[in-house]
Structures are given as C-alpha cells and as structure tokens.
Amino acid sequence: MKSERLSAGTFRLVVTGGGTGGHTYPALTAIRALQKRLSAEGRSLDVLWIGTADGLEARVAPAEGIAFATVATGKIRRSSNPLKMMSAANVKDMARVPLGVAQARKLVANFQPDVVLATGGYVAVPAGLAARMCRRPLVLHEQTVRLGLANRKLASSATRIAVSSESTVPLLPEAVRDAAVVTGNPVRPEVLAGHPDKAVAALSLHGFDRRLPTAYVTGGAQGSQQINGLVRDALPWLLERANVIHQCGPDNVEELQRHAAALPAPLAGRYYLAGFVGPELPDVLALADILVSRSGAGTLAELTALGKPAVFVPLASSAGNEQAHNARHLEEAGAAVALLGEVTVGRLRDAVGPLLADPARRDAMAERARAHGRPDAADRLVDVILSAASG
Numbered sequence: 511m512k513s514e515r516l517s518a519g520t521f522r523l524v525v526t527g528g529g530t531g532g533h534t535y536p537a538l539t540a541i542r543a544l545q546k547r548l549s550a551e552g553r554s555l556d557v558l559w560i561g562t563a564d565g566l567e568a569r570v571a572p573a574e575g576i577a578f579a580t581v582a583t584g585k586i587r588r589s590s591n592p593l594k595m596m597s598a599a600n601v602k603d604m605a606r607v608p609l610g611v612a613q614a615r616k617l618v619a620n621f622q623p624d625v626v627l628a629t630g631g632y633v634a635v636p637a638g639l640a641a642r643m644c645r646r647p648l649v650l651h652e653q654t655v656r657l658g659l660a661n662r663k664l665a666s667s668a669t670r671i672a673v674s675s676e677s678t679v680p681l682l683p684e685a686v687r688d689a690a691v692v693t694g695n696p697v698r699p700e701v702l703a704g705h706p707d708k709a710v711a712a713l714s715l716h717g718f719d720r721r722l723p724t725a726y727v728t729g730g731a732q733g734s735q736q737i738n739g740l741v742r743d744a745l746p747w748l749l750e751r752a753n754v755i756h757q758c759g760p761d762n763v764e765e766l767q768r769h770a771a772a773l774p775a776p777l778a779g780r781y782y783l784a785g786f787v788g789p790e791l792p793d794v795l796a797l798a799d800i801l802v803s804r805s806g807a808g809t810l811a812e813l814t815a816l817g818k819p820a821v822f823v824p825l826a827s828s829a830g831n832e833q834a835h836n837a838r839h840l841e842e843a844g845a846a847v848a849l850l851g852e853v854t855v856g857r858l859r860d861a862v863g864p865l866l867a868d869p870a871r872r873d874a875m876a877e878r879a880r881a882h883g884r885p886d887a888a889d890r891l892v893d894v895i896l897s898a899a900s901g
C-alpha cells in the first residue's frame with residue numbers, strides 16, 4: 511500500500527531532444543517548471559533525458575543533476591537533391607536509426623514514464639518512436655513556426671503537440687491539428703532575472719564605457735560565421751558608438767581574437783569576445799541595450815520576454831527558412847529590424863547606427879518586442895504534460 515502511494519506521488523518523465531540550445535533549453539525549462547508544480551502538490555518528479563553524446567544536452571542535463579542516457583542517432587543532412595540525400599554519410603547514419611530505436615525502446619520500457627516529452631533535434635525521433643511502441647503518451651514541443659524534421663516524423667504518434675505560435679496550427683497536417691495546443695516557447699526563468707552590474711563584474715568589463723549603449727552580438731549556441739565576419743568588419747566603427755559583447759561560437763574565438771588584437775586601446779576595452787556565454791547569459795542580456803543576432807526561436811523567445819530591440823541576420827539555410835520568417839514577423843510589428851537576403855557591412859551599419867544613436871527609438875522597439883513575449887509558456891507546457899498523462 512505504501513509503495514503504491516509513493517509511486518502515485520512520483521511523476522515519471524522521459525525527455526528527449528537536443529543538439530542545439532533551441533531544443534535543449536525549452537526541455538530543461540519544462541522539467542524545472544514541472545518539478546515546481548509537482549512539489550507544490552507534495553509530489554516528486556523522476557526524469558530520464560535521452561540525448562546525444564555530442565549535443566548541448568550532454569552537458570546541460572548532468573550539470574542539472576538529471577539522469578542522462580544516450581542512444582545511437584542518424585543525423586539526416588537535408589538536401590533538395592535526391593542524390594545528395596543518398597550520400598554515403600546519410601546512408602550510414604540512416605542505418606543507425608533502427609539501433610537507436612531499439613536502445614530507446616529498452617530505456618522507455620524500463621523507465622515506464624507517465625509521459626515522454628520530445629522537443630526536437632534528431633535524437634527525438636528514436637525516443638519518440640519508442641514512446642509509441644511502449645504505448646506511453648507522447649507530447650511534442652515545437653519552438654518554430656513550422657514543425658522541425660523530428661517533430662514532423664513524430665506528429666502522427668503524438669498525444670499532444672505543443673506549439674509556440676498560433677500561426678503554426680493551420681500549417682499542421684489536418685489529421686493532427688486537433689492535438690495542437692498553443693503554449694509558447696519556454697524561457698529559463700533566470701534569463702529574465704539578470705543584472706547589468708553582475709555582467710560587468712563577472713566578465714571584468716572594466717574597459718566598457720557605461721555612457722555608451724551595449725550591443726550583444728550572438729550567433730546562437732554554435733555562433734555564426736556570417737555575423738562574425740560582419741561584426742569584425744564593422745568593428746572600429748561599432749566600438750566608437752557602443753560596447754560590444756560578441757558571442758562568436760567556441761571554434762571561432764582564436765581568429766577573432768587575432769583581429770581584435772589590432773584595435774587601439776580605448777576601443778579594445780569596449781570589446782568582449784566569448785565562444786559561448788554560459789551562466790552569465792541573463793546578466794549579459796540585462797546589460798544589452800540592443801542585440802545583433804540570428805533569429806533562432808530560443809533567442810526570439812528570450813528577447814521578446816525581456817523586451818529588447820534587435821537587428822536580425824537570419825540563418826538563410828534554416829529549415830523551411832524559418833529564421834527569416836521569425837525575423838520578418840517581428841519586423842512587421844516594429845519590434846526588430848530584419849536583414850534579409852545578402853547582408854553587407856554597410857547594411858548592418860545602417861540598421862544598427864540609428865538604434866545606437868537614439869535611446870527613445872530603442873525603447874519604442876523594446877516595448878513592441880515585449881508585446882510578443884510569452885512568459886507563461888513553461889506553465890502552459892506543464893499543463894499539457896499533466897493532461898497528456900491523465901488523458
């Protein structure tokens with residue numbers, strides 16, 4: 511009797527998803543919000559995260575004390591050319607999919623979750639299929655307007671499909687539309703609670719001129735070669751007008767550092783280069799007066815929740831061109847500037863210059879960005895997870 515009560519009090523969740531920050535952080539945020547909800551009800555949460563060994567989740571989950579397991583995955587490289595789709599690398603990777611499914615099935619069967627939550631990335635496919643095989647409720651979360659590849663594969667097996675935007679619902683296949691619930695894209699609560707002075711202290715930004723605005727340049731979790739090149743070429747000009755925190759991707763630091771070494775002393779002090787911004791991210795965002803950024807769904811959710819003006823350089827090759835769509839959507843609302851098509855350093859300057867020069871202009875754009883934020887997304891996703899378990 512006692513053990514029966516205990517198991518009724520423990521919610522068992524398998525989470526799968528990752529690769530990039532865009533898939534990893536919504537999963538982490540959902541786990542924490544579910545834990546908080548259950549704990550308020552006197553219940554506890556047992557989580558197993560199924561991810562890849564080389565994705566961001568392999569660092570994030572263990573650091574948060576979350577049990578983590580890996581399965582074999584096949585990364586399918588997209589191409590409009592059918593011959594390229596059958597490249598040796600793709601064929602080899604496709605062969606790994608059945609192995610991954612078998613491994614995931616064993617993990618899910620042993621763990622007996624109340625729900626499997628899949629947040630996208632190719633690792634979500636085997637674990638999502640395993641949920642169906644083991645007859646466990648499957649909740650998908652989609653961050654972008656169009657379903658990503660993994661979620662498209664899993665949609666017909668899903669109990670619920672949590673989406674981040676109303677505009678996704680009509681784009682879903684008709685057969686699965688009834689399963690859709692609009693939740694928004696969860697943002698880590700700490701991202702909303704940063705402090706500018708803490709960023710200055712933690713990153714030793716003592717050369718920053720606090721009378722000038724601060725620009726945070728970010729290329730998403732892996733950095734962006736395109737944005738790095740544009741900012742590098744705009745640098746002397748940019749640093750005369752702003753302090754710059756430039757997140758360039760872990761593999762690009764050395765090259766940019768060499769370039770920065772040539773900057774004259776007062777300007778060099780206003781430039782901070784980082785491969786990846788870790789725990790300081792909330793404070794960096796709090797310090798930032800403007801973002802120059804990719805328009806991945808995670809970054810968008812964060813800057814709209816915070817209300818920050820942004821100049822977007824969307825990733826042209828993103829699935830279904832969704833980054834351009836994201837950026838255009840906010841630009842139409844006057845909440846950002848979207849640099850679509852070929853971006854030159856001149857276009858970047860023309861977009862950034864007026865915002866750096868005019869605080870009132872930044873404030874107006876920030877206000878319009880905030881109107882698109884969904885600070886309650888994590889709670890809504892928790893509602894969906896709990897209802898999938900009981901339904």
Ligand SMILES: CC(=O)N[C@H]1[C@@H](OP(=O)(O)OP(=O)(O)OC[C@H]2O[C@@H](n3ccc(=O)[nH]c3=O)[C@H](O)[C@@H]2O)O[C@H](CO)[C@@H](O)[C@@H]1O
Nearest residue numbers: 530531532535653730731757786787791806807808809828
């Ligand atoms: C190249 C690629 O496949 N991009 C996709 C990926 O975005 P990707 O993961 O690259 O970018 P997102 O903007 O969605 O998310 C990045 C996340 O990482 C965080 N961060 C980033 C840099 C850093 O130094 N520190 C840090 O913490 C950001 O604050 C954010 O939370 O998934 C998104 C959500 O499905 C999609 O919209 C993107 O098109």
